[in-house]
Amino acid sequence: MCSPFYEDPTRIARVLIARPAPFRPDWYGRREEETTILKNDTLKIDAAIFDLDGTLIDSIAAYVELAEEMFRRLHLPPVSGKVILERIRDTKDNWANLFAVEEMREGLMEEAAAIYKEISPRLFTADVKMLPGSGSTLRKLSAAGISIGLVTSTHSRSMDGKLYPLRENGLMELIGATIAIEDTQRIKPHPDPLIECAKRLGVSPERSIYVGDSHSDIRAGKSAGMKAIGVLTGMDNYETLKREDPYMIIDSVAHLSRAVHY
Numbered sequence: 001m002c003s004p005f006y007e008d009p010t011r012i013a014r015v016l017i018a019r020p021a022p023f024r025p026d027w028y029g030r031r032e033e034e035t036t037i038l039k040n041d042t043l044k045i046d047a048a049i050f051d052l053d054g055t056l057i058d059s060i061a062a063y064v065e066l067a068e069e070m071f072r073r074l075h076l077p078p079v080s081g082k083v084i085l086e087r088i089r090d091t092k093d094n095w096a097n098l099f100a101v102e103e104m105r106e107g108l109m110e111e112a113a114a115i116y117k118e119i120s121p122r123l124f125t126a127d128v129k130m131l132p133g134s135g136s137t138l139r140k141l142s143a144a145g146i147s148i149g150l151v152t153s154t155h156s157r158s159m160d161g162k163l164y165p166l167r168e169n170g171l172m173e174l175i176g177a178t179i180a181i182e183d184t185q186r187i188k189p190h191p192d193p194l195i196e197c198a199k200r201l202g203v204s205p206e207r208s209i210y211v212g213d214s215h216s217d218i219r220a221g222k223s224a225g226m227k228a229i230g231v232l233t234g235m236d237n238y239e240t241l242k243r244e245d246p247y248m249i250i251d252s253v254a255h256l257s258r259a260v261h262y
Contacts, residue, residue, distance in 0.1 A: 042257075042258070042259060042260060042261045043209065043227060043247075043259060043260050043261060044260075044261050045146060045207055045208060045209055045227075045260055046146065046147060046203040046204065046207040046208060047146060047147040047148070047149060047176075047198060047201050047203040047207065047208040047209075048141050048146055048147070048148055048149075048208070048209050048211065048256070048260065049148075049149040049150070049151055049194060049197050049198070049201075049208055049209065049210045049211070049226070050148070050149070050150055050151070050210075050211045050212070050253070051150075051151060051152060051210075051211065051212035051213060051214070051217050051234075052150055052152040052154065052162060053152065053154070053162075053213075053234065053235075054213035054214070054231075054233055054234015054235050055131070055134075055211055055212050055213045055217075055231055055233065055234060055253060056130065056131060056134045056138075056150075056165075056166070056253060057128050057129070057130060057131060057134075057162070057165050057166075058128060058129050058130070058131045058233070059124065059128045059162070060085070060234055060235065061127075062123050062124055062127050062128050063084070063085075063088060064081045064084050064085065065123065065127075066116065066119060066120060066123055067084045067088070067098055068081075068084070069115065069119060070098070070112050070115050070116070073111075073115055074108065074111055074112065074115075076099070076103050084098065085235060087099075089214060089216075089235045089236070096109060098112070099112075120158065120161060121160075121161045124161040124162060124164060125161060125164050128162075128164070128165055129165055130165045130166070130169055130171075131233050131252060131253060131254075132252070132254055133252060133253060133254020133255075134252070134253040134254065135169050135171055136254070137253050137254060137256050137257075138171055138174050139171075139174065140257075140262055141174075141256075141260075141262055142174040144262035146260075146262055147176045147201045147202070147203055148174050148175055148176055149175065149176055149177040149178070149179070149197040149198070149200070149201050150175055150177070150178045150179065150197070151179045151188070151193045151194055151197050151210070151220075152178075152179070152180060152181070153181050153187055153188055154180055154181060155180060155181050155182065156180040156181070156182050156183075159178070159180055163178075176200070176201050177197050177200035177201050178197075179193045179194075179196055179197045179200075181193075183196060184196050188216045188217060188219070188220040189215075189216040189217075189219035189220045189223070190220065190223065191205075191220055191221075191223035191224035191225075193220070194208075194210055194220050194221060194224035194226060195224050198224070198226075205224045205225040205226050206225050206226070208224075208226045208227075209221075209226055209227045209228075209229055209247075209259070209260060210224065210226045210227070210228050210229070211229045211230075211231060211253060211256065212228070212229075212230065212231070212234075213230065213231050213232070213233055213234025213235050213236060214234065214235040214236045214241075215236050215240055215241065215243070215244050217230070218230055218241060218244035218245075218246045219244055221246070222244070222245075222246075227247040227248075227259075228244070228246045228247055229246060229247055229248045229249070229250065229256070229259055230242075230244075230246045230248070230249040230250070231249075231250055231251070231252050231253055232249070232250075232251055232252065233251075233252045233253075247259070
């Protein structure tokens with residue numbers, strides 16, 4: 001039996017336009033006065049390296065919607081957005097983490113991969129945008145002569161769709177190096193991808209910052225010898241980030257000027 005998406009290929013577009021308000025973590029959009037800045041000084045750096053999902057692009061709701069569609073089409077009991085994020089928080093494109101042990105069955109991962117391959121390009125292209133202020137921050141950093149890199153746990157095969165918001169806004173020309181999950185043997189929270197990114201940019205990790213939205217980003221940044229800066233626009237809340245003792249926590253990339261001199 002064909003899936004509803006094959007029977008009506010326009011359905012996905014209608015779902016994207018007419019769906020309810022997207023899922024947001026409780027801490028998303030935290031008011032500025034609630035955010036604690038952990039350091040009062042500003043840094044002088046050679047490079048700013050960023051995580052992608054929930055840091056530069058507003059993709060968290062898209063992941064939740066994609067997972068919900070997987071559960072529906074795989075005839076599995078639905079789970080909450082919060083549970084979905086808990087399961088995929090470290091490697092969002094590794095859908096094996098999405099399913100509980102009792103939900104696994106023969107052929108499930110192959111079916112899930114097919115659903116992801118079918119839906120994700122349209123979903124991310126139609127629905128994922130730059131987070132407010134992130135584009136202008138990248139432009140200001142570049143204009144100040146600061147090198148810019150991306151480190152993500154996204155697979156290379158998915159990068160084209162993930163980078164669409166940056167291409168659409170003319171930002172890819174500012175990116176000096178992009179590290180996907182296959183580019184190093186170990187992934188975040190290990191420091192390897194960040195160190196590789198700094199190497200490709202031709203900068204010292206000690207003169208770099210790493211900005212991300214999750215505890216694994218903070219651990220990776222600190223392990224790489226970089227100043228790790230947390231943002232509250234993605235996977236983890238303030239308390240979770242603070243436990244990792246980052247250099248600073250800010251509301252979003254739009255407020256990076258509080259941490260970095262440029």
